[in-house]
Amino acid sequence: MDIKPPVCHHCKHSGRIRRHGQARSGLQRYLCMMCNKTFQVSYIYQGHEGNIAKHVKTLIAEGRSREEICRTLGVSQRDVDRHIYILESE
Ligand SMILES: [Zn+2]
Structure with missing residues (x-):
């Protein structure tokens, strides 16, 4: 499944987001290469x-x-x- 990279929750950039494994809740985690922070995206909101x-x-x-x-x-x-x-x- 190819989903569009999300916008970083911290610095609001979307250009340099990498997948960063999965959280315990089953959510996809992402690592922002701009600010070097991780965040989760609740893709279940669909x-x-x-x-x-x-x-x-x-x-x-x-x-x-x-x-x-x-x-x-x-x-x-x-x-x-x-x-x-x-x-x-x-
Ligand atoms: Zn960021």
């Missing part, structure tokens, strides 16, 4: 996954527990954890 991410965000904002979110959205707790992890790391 289509169906993106909708779930939005719902998770809304439900968290409403103060729901992870168990409630799982039941409400019909996803596994692992998926909810993943979304929470991504939300918190942004």
Whole structure:
């Protein structure tokens, strides 16, 4: 899969981004050669996954527990954890 290199979260350059393995969450990590920092890109924010991410965000904002979110959205707790992890790391 050939995805377009993202923009660095730190210095906002996009010209010299290298792949830098994967984070524990399964996210692609990138290393910016301009500022020499790593960052992650939440490529799961697309289509169906993106909708779930939005719902998770809304439900968290409403103060729901992870168990409630799982039941409400019909996803596994692992998926909810993943979304929470991504939300918190942004
Ligand atoms: Zn950078």
